[in-house]
Amino acid sequence: MAEADLPTKERILAAAEALFAERGFAGTAVRDIAARSGLNGASLYNHFPSKQALYEAVLERGIQPLLQELIQAAATPDPSPAAGSRIIGALMAHLERTPLLPRLVQHEAVRGGEHLGRLARRWIRPLFDQGLAALKASPNARRWNDDELPLLIAAYLHLVFGHFAMAPLLAEVLDEDPLAPASLARQTRFLRKLSHLLVGPPGLGPEGMPHEAQ
Amino acid sequence: MAEADLPTKERILAAAEALFAERGFAGTAVRDIAARSGLNGASLYNHFPSKQALYEAVLERGIQPLLQELIQAAATPDPSPAAGSRIIGALMAHLERTPLLPRLVQHEAVRGGEHLGRLARRWIRPLFDQGLAALKASPNARRWNDDELPLLIAAYLHLVFGHFAMAPLLAEVLDEDPLAPASLARQTRFLRKLSHLLVGPPGLGPEGMPHEAQ
Amino acid sequence: MAEADLPTKERILAAAEALFAERGFAGTAVRDIAARSGLNGASLYNHFPSKQALYEAVLERGIQPLLQELIQAAATPDPSPAAGSRIIGALMAHLERTPLLPRLVQHEAVRGGEHLGRLARRWIRPLFDQGLAALKASPNARRWNDDELPLLIAAYLHLVFGHFAMAPLLAEVLDEDPLAPASLARQTRFLRKLSHLLVGPPGLGPEGMPHEAQ
Amino acid sequence: MAEADLPTKERILAAAEALFAERGFAGTAVRDIAARSGLNGASLYNHFPSKQALYEAVLERGIQPLLQELIQAAATPDPSPAAGSRIIGALMAHLERTPLLPRLVQHEAVRGGEHLGRLARRWIRPLFDQGLAALKASPNARRWNDDELPLLIAAYLHLVFGHFAMAPLLAEVLDEDPLAPASLARQTRFLRKLSHLLVGPPGLGPEGMPHEAQ
DNA sequence: GATGAATGAGGATTCATTCAT
DNA sequence: AATGAATGAATCCTCATTCAT
Numbered sequence A, B, C, D: 001m002a003e004a005d006l007p008t009k010e011r012i013l014a015a016a017e018a019l020f021a022e023r024g025f026a027g028t029a030v031r032d033i034a035a036r037s038g039l040n041g042a043s044l045y046n047h048f049p050s051k052q053a054l055y056e057a058v059l060e061r062g063i064q065p066l067l068q069e070l071i072q073a074a075a076t077p078d079p080s081p082a083a084g085s086r087i088i089g090a091l092m093a094h095l096e097r098t099p100l101l102p103r104l105v106q107h108e109a110v111r112g113g114e115h116l117g118r119l120a121r122r123w124i125r126p127l128f129d130q131g132l133a134a135l136k137a138s139p140n141a142r143r144w145n146d147d148e149l150p151l152l153i154a155a156y157l158h159l160v161f162g163h164f165a166m167a168p169l170l171a172e173v174l175d176e177d178p179l180a181p182a183s184l185a186r187q188t189r190f191l192r193k194l195s196h197l198l199v200g201p202p203g204l205g206p207e208g209m210p211h212e213a214q
Numbered sequence E: 001g002a003t004g005a006a007t008g009a010g011g012a013t014t015c016a017t018t019c020a021t
Numbered sequence F: 001a002a003t004g005a006a007t008g009a010a011t012c013c014t015c016a017t018t019c020a021t
Helices: A008-023 A030-036 A051-075 A082-097 A099-113 A112-137 A140-143 A146-165 A165-172 A181-199 B008-023 B030-036 B051-075 B081-097 B101-111 B114-137 B139-143 B146-165 B165-174 B181-199 C007-023 C030-036 C052-076 C081-097 C101-111 C115-136 C137-144 C146-165 C167-174 C181-198 D008-024 D031-038 D050-077 D083-097 D101-113 D112-135 D139-143 D146-165 D166-172 D181-198
Strands: none
Touching: A008 A030, A008 A099, A008 B101, A030 A051, A051 A082, A051 A099, A051 A112, A082 A146, A082 A181, A099 A112, A099 A146, A099 B101, A099 B146, A099 B165, A112 A146, A112 B008, A112 B030, A112 B101, A112 B165, A140 D166, A146 A165, A146 A181, A146 B101, A146 B146, A146 B165, A146 B181, A165 B114, A165 B146, A181 B146, A181 C146, B008 B030, B008 B051, B008 B101, B030 B051, B051 B081, B051 B101, B051 B114, B081 B181, B101 B114, B101 B146, B114 B146, B114 C081, B146 B181, B146 D031, C007 C030, C007 C052, C007 C101, C007 D101, C030 D146, C052 C081, C052 C101, C052 C115, C081 C146, C081 C181, C101 C115, C101 C146, C101 D008, C101 D101, C101 D166, C115 C146, C115 D166, C146 C167, C146 C181, C146 D101, C146 D146, C146 D166, C146 D181, C167 D101, C167 D112, C167 D146, C167 D181, C181 D083, C181 D146, C181 D181, D008 D031, D008 D050, D008 D101, D031 D050, D050 D083, D050 D112, D083 D146, D101 D112, D101 D146, D112 D146, D146 D166, D146 D181
16 A cells, blocks of 8 residues: 555554544544554554544544635635535545545534534634625525525535435445545536526526536 | 333333434443433343344334335325425424434444445335436426436435534534524425425526425 | 153253253353243242252252162172172163263362262262272272272262263264263173173183173 | 463463363353453453453363373384373373363363364374274283274273362362372372273283383 | 343453553 | 553443342
């Protein structure tokens, strides 16, 4: 594997991410993470002070870049429908590179974990507010009441993250790996179309949707 | 609690559902389930042969009625947009009564659990196919290609289940309990509107959406 | 099985004997005994006050008749070599009917169980002394020193009990069931021959051995 | 104890041997073995993966050297009666050093344990065959039929192992510790004499028996 | 006499963590 | 920085026994 010669700390983080995503916090044994990193269970403690700290590092490492990217993408002042399309593209492209992240977040969200609470307040909340402002400024979103706009944003969250997080289940139903590049491309196109219907110019089918490269 | 005089087995199932939903399988201690059922840790084994068996019973008990309801709702031959609206209503109403179920399913879906695999093949798969057939018959869904229809169904799944499963996270962001009746009513309305935009008659805003009692 | 209509208590004793013989005291679960008796685990306690009491009842039930028979057989004043032959025959015939008993005794002997201590002092000791007296009276046993005579008696014990108790192991080595009637008959003949060599008239091969019906 | 500074693994094996011999597999608690080794119950699992594995290691550690010795002793081509005498001496001397082994074997033999099955097929079986061949070659064993020879070998097994395994019971009856050096010496002499009678030159009392140092 | 349910004690095993090397 | 060994706390589960029905 290409992982073999990464710095130890990175190897641990990668192993931990995979296992935490697959089995959740409680279901993951520190020894398994260590073994997957080519380490003895004890050696892990030379790099992270506790399982909990490692877990938070994994979350942080995964979420920070994503948020960074989102904030940047959303910051561009662009009230056109293309903005939504662009954000979706950026988000999907990012997650394609870190496909385990949504599972981690889902685990944490479902659990109502304390750490996520902090993350939510510190990061997701501002993002939400930003998205809200953007939508309010968009003339095409007028069809949504003010109290529906948060749900709209949440809807995007569910759609994007759901596809990744529920991948194991979807695979059983869709007869293909939802994380394969082709599937992801299709899901991106699908979401753009959907987004166009939700916040695009009224009275148009998706035919009016701008065609951009993925 | 009103649960106090239920048959022991029911009390165990209820307690287990709550804890499994909150903490996942690995994070839940049998003793905690027992304690919450007013039992000694050992007594549980007079009713269920193992933690795994109890877990599966909980899943089954939660999922079966939901599927039953969905199958029934979807069985009605009705290609009008109102059909989607009706199904959404039924689904949301059902989940309002068993709000923990989506978290269980999410846990299991994220975990890629073997049991869910069986469930998927036995139940969700047919549902998917049924929904697919209905959508193909609907003239309003013509705007979706054939290979997008499965994603459309999955989208509904993500939207409905996501709202419940991610409730703890949403609460932090929305400043209200997403499971409160008012929130659920709003989410139902929102989803209907959204559904109308996605598979309703083309060229119309949601204004043309039929208004029905929830 | 013919056991089905025995009195409950007998059924329990039979089941307990089989399981105790096979798995020892600690390795046998009361519930297994009960199940094998067609009973619920709790019902057993209507017949025996405790596992220990049941165990002792099994031992007693098995050992008493054996001792009775031995005492009677040994009581006959008969210093001829035929006496040994007769005792061996009686012993083997008895054990053929209760083939599990030697395993029980072995278990108990190996364990150094307290109960066996009592049995030894109460029953086996007198038997030993009786056998000792008989051997001392026999002119043919003169080739054994006084301090070897107890070992000689113990040797018979080992030979007879060993064949039954080690049956599972012997089966692997002898390629036949050591408890099958034919095997037992052969073992009886073998032990008589052996006995004749040990305490028979000197200077003779086993040719001089009396031929009696088994 | 002199055991205090042995390697941990050896200490565990010794403790386990003693307890398994005394109480059998099911009757022995891992915690007790650990405590006797000066360890916490969990530490044991740093050295053996399971109770069963530890048990098998104990059996193996005990049986292998014994078999080695027997195979070597029996390999010497020597059909004279002295051969039997030599083997008996070697066996008794070995068991004097590992007096718990016969109890372990007895436990396992009585239980019909799967592991012993393997041992029997792998080791005891060849030994049996070897002994059989030796006896067939011995002119003095002509008094035994071919189908009695296996029983003759088994008889030696019962006599030697029985003395050790049933020691707790014999102690009650013989009024002395059967494992004390003096008792063992006497038992060895006794078995040689007995062996001489069984397979020695015909027509002689044990007077003709060769006198060798133990 | 039989049983389903309950339970305290204990049993094997896992786990996160520590520490000496 | 790595590891083998150690450990207290927990975990799932079994067991002998009790008791109300």
